[in-house]
Amino acid sequence: MNRLYFIILILALIFSSCKHELETPSWDVDLITPVANTNVSIDQIVIEDSLIEIQTNDSGLVSLFYQSNLDDIDFDSLINIDMIVPGKTERLDSINFDNINISDTISLGELVSTIPLGSILFPNGSSASIPYLPNVISSDTFNVNASDYFETMILSDGYLFFEITNNLPTDISNVSVSLVNSSNLNNIAAFNFPLISSGTSAKDSLSLAGLSIDKNIEAIINNVDVNASNGNITVNYSDNLISKISLKNLQITEATAFFPQQELSKEITETTFDLGDAQITEIGIKTGLVKISLVSTIPDTGRIIYNIPSLKKNGVPFSTEKIVPTTISGESTDYIFDFQDYVLDLTGKDGRLGGDTVNTIYSELITYIDSTGELVTLNQQDSFYYYTEFIFSPEYALGYLGTDTVEFGPEIIKNNIFNNIIGGNIDLNNTNLSVEIDNYFGADANLVFTNLTAENSNTGEISTPSVDEDGNNFIGHEYNINRATLINLANSNIQSSTTSIRLNADEMLSILPDKITTSLNVYLNPNGQSSTPDFIFPDYPLDASIELEVPLNIIANNLHLRDTTDVDIEQNEDVEVEKVFLKVENGFPIDCNIKMIILDKNQNILDTLFKNQSITSGLLQNNLVVEKSINILETSALNFEEINNIIFDVKFNTDDVNNHVSIYNDYTIDFLLSIKLKTRVN
Amino acid sequence: MKTKILYLLLIFSLVSKAQNNNIETFREFYIGSNLSFESSSLNGNIIEEIFSGYIDNNLKDRILNLSDDHILNLSFKNNISYIENLTDNIFYNFSFSDITEINAKFDNDLLKLGLKGNYEFQDETLEFENTRIRANRYQQFKLQLEKKNKNSSFGLGLSYVHGNHNFTVISNNASIYTAPMGLYLDLEYDINAFSTDTTDFSLFENNGNGIALDLTGSFNVLNHKLDFYMFDLGYILWDNNSRNIFVDSAYIFQGINIDNVFDFNDSVLEISNILDDYDNINEKNNSFKSYLGANIGFKISKEIKGNRFGLITYGLNNKWQPYLDNEKLSFNKIKQGFEESDYKPYYFVSTEVIFNNVSLLPKIGYGGYTNNLNIDLSLVIRKNISFAIGTQHLEFLFDKENTYGTGVYLQIHKEL
Structure with a gap:
């Protein structure tokens, strides 16, 4: 057993000796790639950040090409139109009122019936000799009813005509008639006719100025005598005596009436725009409007018809008709008409007395009142007031542009071509500076440089060119710029004229300039009006640029x-x-x-x-x-x-x-x- | 994965139920783990220094002076197995193994490039021949049946292989010339590379499936027992979304060509632009096959007189594992498999020294992934639950300079 433990101990020692803190290997690698x-x-x-281009000529020689456009030189202000035409008032006193005609008829039968035993003595169809009959009609009254026309009228002018037509078989005499307002029995008029022969009429008139008349007028026939007939006559009860009252040429101070639809005014206007000494005959309108502002105090519907015969689009003159409501608090009703893409003829009215003119627009404004079919009270103070404003930005203008001078500049063109050069020398050869002008105006011009200097801000050096390539003193010389040619008006096809003014720039560039300052004047039509009409398209101004060409010969x-x-x-x-x-x-x-x-x-x-x-x-x-x-x-x-x-x-x-x-x-x-x-x- | 395990356990259960209840039951359960690192060139001292942290220039030079070419093999295997008899002489064995293997062979020039970079080799050509790298991870479910007679036995095993990840690089010829100051790189290469889906590196991700076959046999002749075996002869077929890269070209790299230097930005130098610049890469997603490392060999065992020693066994083991599935089964294919396994025949002799319930199992071998003698020693303690612990390279403990591998294994065994 001890041997077993010994072996285990040995193995444990052996394996423990294997234990090692393993770390992830790492190493440095030197690469070159x-x-x-x-x-x-x-x-x-x-x-x-520069405008330099690289250009190559036919031999492959490289040039640095720098171009900078000067601000456009334009004459837009010559032909921009922004004008308010002074206002005009159309008052009610100019309103016409239709003539009023009212008649009354008394037949012979009615007259015979007024004679005691008349119908027995003078039966219809009988033949009788009429004796002198005095005072046959006495205080006979008939109503003249004008309520279909008005309620009351206070007239500033007008006439009342009274006419009696004698269709009786005998003459009548000592005819006396009175007209009174039925409301207050005020006398309006009295007429007397001593003799009115059979088959004839008698007529008289009265001025109504200052009179007030009602819709109901009583006509009182105070007396009519019948003269004796010349022998027997045939008694025909249908023969008659006709009385006719006519109110004509009425001018109202105030009236409550059924006013008829009628033209209030017709104003034909030639408005001449102030364009300096430019004489423009035609303008193509790029953006434009006409604003008519109207104030109507008339309590009936007003209406206008506005025509500008000289303003056409696709050959159709401009015409419009608008309703003008009664003003509220005196505010105007504005009508704005957009005239984009219209062509405006500024030569005045066709067939104008004295011939065509310039800078002039011809327009017609017709004002109306419309009948509402209701009784409306109007007085002399009721009116239309209107004024017109024209604002046109032209796409083009034809005519004579006049003489004008544009002072341009000083414009400073900065460049960074040489900014990074801090020392040493560079010798350039055959460099050119040119001012390139493309004239899109249809007018002659002269260009005069008042200043052209190159400056190195770092060193303070300034260089000014003295002569151009033709030997002219550059500053102050008048360079003629020819007019452009209009090829096609419809598509704005213009053949510009090109003018190039060239200078040797070696000296200027030798100072390594970082800014070029330019000032110039452009004189339009320096020789006055040409036989060739001028034109101007504001979108095509006079383009001018400064070009610098530096061949890389260094x-x-x-x-x-x-x-x-x-x-x-x-x-x-x-x-x-x-x-x-x-x-x-x-x-x-x-x-x-x-x-x-x-x-x-x-x-x-x-x-x-x-x-x-x-x-x-x-x-x-x-x-x-x-x-x-x-x-x-x-x-x-x-x-x-x-x-x-x-x-x-x-x-x-x-x-x-x-x-x-x-x-x-x-x-x-x-x-x-x-x-x-x-x-x-x- | 769970479904597959369920199926296999079901089969195992059916087999188990089918046995005759009248026979004496024999049941064993094993659990084991084996970690091994071997090299044809890196000795124990070098390995220890490598894994002690930083590799300095001195160590680099020592590594590079070891050999002209290098074979490395790392294997980590964990397994559980259950053995039971169906009849008196028929046994079945069900096992589950989790296996990770990395196997590489490369020239010293490639190691120079990898350890030092190319700066030191300006105006030189580094040539890499027969470079092979493969990494394989999978699980293996194996069912073996063995019939044992008095003087012989025969076994047959079949495995389902659940493939997780594979990375394979094969380059027969490649070289890199570095111009002075790195002004250009002249590259020549013939590379086949295969890689399973790299979007998910989960340990048990299923990227392929395979099968493997085991055959075993033994005979008792003249008091000797002769065993023949062939384990894990099989392959994994990886999925269609695997990357197959083939490059066979020469290329002079002078940096990324910038069309307009005035429009230059950092993104121009991104690696994708280099690849875009080089358009000779043939890449496609496709299935590919990789072989398992099959162990084929034999061993002869003989009892030794006396109680102190068990059997003495000597034998020969070899490995068959081709890289490419580029030809049908033939002698050439067999030869290719042995060559490309980079495994030399492994000769061994072993015995068992018995101390009551404790045994020592020494084994001396030569070959395999190394070129030296290896001493394998394990200690077995037999109790109710038996343990075995051992190392494949005992010499690592006392002679690292002449040791070319290290490893440890552990096994727990119980009879049920």
Whole structure:
């Protein structure tokens, strides 16, 4: 048994000796690997935040091309229309009232019946000799009922006509008639006719000005004598005596009446817009409206018809009809008409006396009152008041634009092309600065530069061009800008005129400017009105731009560029970059010394990479690169976590400081980045 | 998984019920665990240092000086088994095993690259031939029947294999040339890689199913017992969503080509862009087959006179496990399986030293995944519940420099 325990003890010792704290093995691995490669040609380069383009001519020579548009030069204010036409009032005194005609008839039979034994003495159809019969009609009254027309009227003007027609077989004489208001028995009129022969009429009239008349008028025939007949006559009871009362040309001071539908006013207006000395004959309206504001105190429905015969869309003149309600608290009723895409003829009314005019709109406003069929009380103070406002933004205008001057600028164009150059020299050759003008106005113009300066803000140097390529003094010279040609009005097809003003910019660029200041004046129609009509499309102004062309024929002498880039690279904790190799195959004819200065977040320098290492230019023969140079740059370990900024500090040199080298578009530079890194495997 | 276990237990139950109640019942229950790590090149000291933490350059150099090629095998197996007799001479054995195996063979150059990286080997070509790596995890449900006669026995076993995960890489030829300063990498490679679905690494995730066959036999001849066996000859067929990657190409890598350096950002350098840049990768999702490591061998046992010793046994074990299912069963296929198992014939002799209820079972072997003698020793304590604990490499304890493996196993046994 002891032996058993001994064996167990031995085995226990043996196995316990196996026990070992096992740990996950880990080790460091040093790797080196290419990371990225790229091939860069000059036309891939885009200078951030700048307007520089890379352009190539037929020989492959690369140019830097910079263009900056000046603000549009426009003359919109010449032709914008915003005008309120003074208001006009149409009062009720101009209201017409229809003539009123009322008649009464007394037959011979009725007259005979008034004679004692008359029907026996003068039976119908008998033949008798009529004796003189005095006072046959005496105080005979009949009602003239005008309630179908009015209730009461106080008249400022008008006439009452009374007419008696004698259809009796004998003459009548000493006819006396009175008209009185039945309500108050006030006399309106009295008429006397000494003799009215058989078969004739007698007529008289009375002015109603200042009179008040009711709907019921009593006509009182005070006396009628029948004269003796000339021998026997045939007694016909249907023969008669007709009395007729007519109210005509009534003008009311106040009336309670059934007013008829009628035209209140018809106003034909030529409104001339103030467009300075521009003489516009036609405007195509891009956006536009006409607002008519009306105030009606008439307690009946008002109505307008508004016509602008010279405002057409697709050949159809504008016309509209609107109801005008009675105003509440004096507020106007506004009607706004949208005239987008209309064409406005500004030559006035067709067949206008004196011929066509300019800047003038012709319109018609007709006001009405509508009959409601109800009794309405109107007085002279009731009225329509209206005014009109025109607001037009034209799509185009034709005519003569007048003479005008636009002062433009100073406009400052900033560029960052040379911002990063902090030293050294660059000699450029055959650079050009040009001012390119595309004129879309159908008018001649003159352009005069009052200022064009290039400035280097860092050094304070200023350069001003003196002469253009034609030898003219650039500042103050009048450059003629030809008018554009209108090809098709319907689709705004304009053939602009192009004017190019070119300068040699070598001197300007030698100061490495970061801003260019421009001021100029544009004179419209400097020679007055042309035989060719002017036109203007506000959407197509006078475009002007400054273009800078820099052919890459350069001499670089320690041209020193410096730029700072923010860096935000997350360091992989498992990977430590120990070395960076950059293989550069340079196909450009420029030597380059590059340094990358590494800064921490406090802008302290952590390290300088690629210090004192250079990239040599490609091998040149006859000013052409025939072979790329191979350069390998090496740098030490980086801790990306600490890097906040990298300053790229680069100096460029061309081999020959006396001869320019040219950069062609088939030149490339190849980069291959490889890194040595350490990582821990576990 | 649960359903499959249920079915198997049902079969087991039916078999169990079918036995004749008149015979003397024999029942045994085993539970065991086996952990083993072996190498053809890494000795005990190296292994111990590797697993003591950081591998420094000195250790790297020592590892790299060990051999021109390396074979590694890690095996971890846990099993439960139940044995019962159906008749006096027919026994069945039902077992469940959970197995994780990692097996690799690679050149020293690959180890150089893995341990040191390529920086030290600029302007050099590192060549990797016959690199093979496979990792396999599965569960095995085995039912064995054995008929025992007086002088012979014959057994047959059949397993259902529940596959969890597999990762296999086979590269017959590959090389990497690192240009000075890493300006380019010249890669040549012929790689077949297979991987089961990597979206779920659950231990018992079912990504494939397989079968395996056991055949055993023994004869008593001239007071010797001769055993022949073949265990776990089978395969797992992995699901259709497994990744099959085939690459056979040469490629010069100069970093990611950036079309426009002025539009450069960090995402350009992502690994996916490198793969996009290299378009010769043939990848598809498809089923693939991996073989189990089959143990094939024989052993001869003979009783030793006296009570102190049990049987003395000597024998030979081999493994058959091809990588690719690339040809039909043939002599070539048989040869391929033995070669690609990277397991050399394992010769062994063992005996049992008995101390009442305690036994020591020493075993000396040569071969397998190592090139050296191995001393296997286990202690068995026989009680109501018997225990066995042992190690496959006892020499690890006293001569690590010449030991190329380590391991431990434990078994609990009870007769019911």
